[in-house]
Amino acid sequence: MKSGKLGSVANEPSQDSEETMLFPIEKKLVIAVSSSALFDLSESHAVYTEKGSQTYKQFQEDNLNKVLGKGVAFPFIKRFLALNNRFPKEEPVEVILLSRNSAASGKRVFRSIRHYGLNISRAAFMEGRSPYEYIPAFNASLFLTANQEDAQQAIEAGFPAGLVLPSKIVNDDACDELRIAFDFDGVIADDESETIYKEGDLPEFYQYESAKSHIPHKPGPLADLFRKLATLQELEEQEKLRNSEYQPLIRTAIVTARSAPAHERVITTLESWGVSANQTFFLGGMAKDRILNKLRPHMFFDDQKTHLTTEAGDIPMVHIPFGIANRPLSATNKSDRPEQEMLCTEE
Numbered sequence: 001m002k003s004g005k006l007g008s009v010a011n012e013p014s015q016d017s018e019e020t021m022l023f024p025i026e027k028k029l030v031i032a033v034s035s036s037a038l039f040d041l042s043e044s045h046a047v048y049t050e051k052g053s054q055t056y057k058q059f060q061e062d063n064l065n066k067v068l069g070k071g072v073a074f075p076f077i078k079r080f081l082a083l084n085n086r087f088p089k090e091e092p093v094e095v096i097l098l099s100r101n102s103a104a105s106g107k108r109v110f111r112s113i114r115h116y117g118l119n120i121s122r123a124a125f126m127e128g129r130s131p132y133e134y135i136p137a138f139n140a141s142l143f144l145t146a147n148q149e150d151a152q153q154a155i156e157a158g159f160p161a162g163l164v165l166p167s168k169i170v171n172d173d174a175c176d177e178l179r180i181a182f183d184f185d186g187v188i189a190d191d192e193s194e195t196i197y198k199e200g201d202l203p204e205f206y207q208y209e210s211a212k213s214h215i216p217h218k219p220g221p222l223a224d225l226f227r228k229l230a231t232l233q234e235l236e237e238q239e240k241l242r243n244s245e246y247q248p249l250i251r252t253a254i255v256t257a258r259s260a261p262a263h264e265r266v267i268t269t270l271e272s273w274g275v276s277a278n279q280t281f282f283l284g285g286m287a288k289d290r291i292l293n294k295l296r297p298h299m300f301f302d303d304q305k306t307h308l309t310t311e312a313g314d315i316p317m318v319h320i321p322f323g324i325a326n327r328p329l330s331a332t333n334k335s336d337r338p339e340q341e342m343l344c345t346e347e
Contacts, residue, residue, distance in 0.1 A: 022091050029228040030139045031080060032096040033073055034131075035109045036146040037164040040069035053128070060105045068112040072164045072316050073144050075171065076298045079178040079249075081119055083232060086239075086249060092232060096138045097123035098131035100147070135159040141225040144318065152321050160221045162301055162318035170314050178249050179297040180229065182277075183320075184256040184266055186303030188226050189217035191323030193265070198324050206262055213264040216272035221322045222301060223273075226252070230275035252277045255291050255300070257307075259284030289315075 035041060048056040077095055084091040095118070099106055103125040113120050124134050132154035135143050143161040145151050154161030185194045193212075197205040229252055236248040254277045258266060263282045270276050281291050289310040292300055301318045302308050303325045308317040 022089075025094060025139050028091075028139070029093045029141060029225075029232060030096060031077070031093070031225075032098045032131075032135060032138055032140040032143040033077055034143075034145040034147060034150070035097060035099045035101060035106070037071055037073040037144045038077060038097070039071045039074070039109065039112055040169075041071070057102070057105055060108045064108050064111065066108075067115045068108065070116075070169050070171075071146070072167050072169065073299075074116075074169065076144075076178075076180075076316060078116070078118065079176065079298055082176055082178070083249060084119060087235065090235075092235065094122070095120045096140060098134060098138075098140075098143060098145075099123065099125050100128055100131065100150075101125050102127040132157065132159060132161065135161065141228055142222065148321075151319070155221060155320070155322050160225060162222075162320045165305075165308055165317045165319060167316055168312070168314040176247075176249055177251055179251045179253070179295060181253040181255050181292065181295060181297035181300040182222065182226060183300075183302040183304075183307065184254050184258065185220075186323040186325055187220050187222050187301050187320050188254070189220045189223070189266075189269055191220070191303075191325065192217060193262075195324045209262040209265050213261070214268060215265070216269040217265065221320055227273055227275050233278075251279070253279040253281065253295055253297065255281045255288050255295075256283065257285055257288070258282050 036045070044056065044060065047059045051059075080093060081095055083093045097106075097109065097113075097120055099109065101109065106123065106125045110120075110123070122138065124131050124138075130147070130150045130153055132143065132145075132150050135154060136159065141160055143151075143154055143159065144164050145154075145161065146164050148163050151161045151163040182188050185191060193205065193209055196208045200208075229250060233248065233250050233252070236246070236250065240246045240248065254266070256266065259282045266280070266282075279295070283291065288302075288307050292310055292315055293312070297315060299316050299318060300308070301320055303320045303322050305319050308319055
């Protein structure tokens with residue numbers, strides 16, 4: 001697998017420390033996460049909404065040493081950070097905390113981070129304001145938040161962000177593997193083709209995609225994340241060559257409603273970027289949870305909320321509020337079509 005945008009993963013030492021080869025933040029794969037996505041802040045939030053900010057601050061101070069419960073994004077973040085344990089000389093990944101909390105209220109969050117042994121040291125505390133503007137400042141390829149407004153504002157500003165949806169917290173500690181699944185259109189790629197479908201019909205979509213099968217899509221909101229994950233996988237492949245017993249940590253999958261002949265443009269796009277997924281599923285309108293329940297990803301990203309459900313409700317789902325799929329129905333030519341018909345087509 002060829003490199004994405006992480007730079008020379010194995011060969012270029014950091015300016016900070018030539019001996020340890022630690023990556024500067026500009027070369028790391030950085031994920032930003034809100035405290036409400038990382039931890040269960042439902043009790044704290046209830047205090048804030050019912051009794052106000054001053055009572056909330058006092059509540060956090062009174063419970064400073066009470067460890068916060070795990071949030072939906074916790075298992076994903078923990079496994080992601082484990083990559084630095086595999087490559088301690090490079091430490092190629094980092095997690096940044098972006099929070100609406102004040103620094104004073106954030107003390108409890110950082111004590112919980114320390115309790116769980118998460119290597120998170122950088123943070124921005126905004127005291128009630130949205131932190132999304134600082135996504136590029138921290139070189140983040142993804143911002144995970146439980147705040148819908150923050151996710152929407154970030155996407156509208158052109159930044160990579162997703163809304164973490166409520167789900168059961170599953171502690172899967174049987175192995176260290178990190179499984180990440182992506183929808184294609186409106187997530188890895190732009191919404192060009194989805195727009196063709198929304199404004200036309202399914203035969204028109206297939207005709208369009210067949211004619212454009214040799215032309216790569218423009219990047220979508222999580223294209224940089226996907227490409228940098230590919231670079232980390234290249235780092236793992238290099239380690240596998242040095243050590244035949246090495247077991248790769250990252251496994252990526254694309255789960256899309258596309259089917260042949262529209263599948264070719266997906267392949268063309270990934271090949272033009274020099275990357276690929278470990279597994280690719282072209283479902284042709286099949287319900288995605290049939291695959292997700294078997295794949296068991298630690299995070300699944302999709303631009304359509306109708307695809308972000310499973311029967312057990314125990315797969316972490318992230319809604320990417322990007323593109324035509326997230327505009328009001330009245331803005332498309334298919335506002336009066338049944339939802340079921342839209343599910344059985346290109347996303």
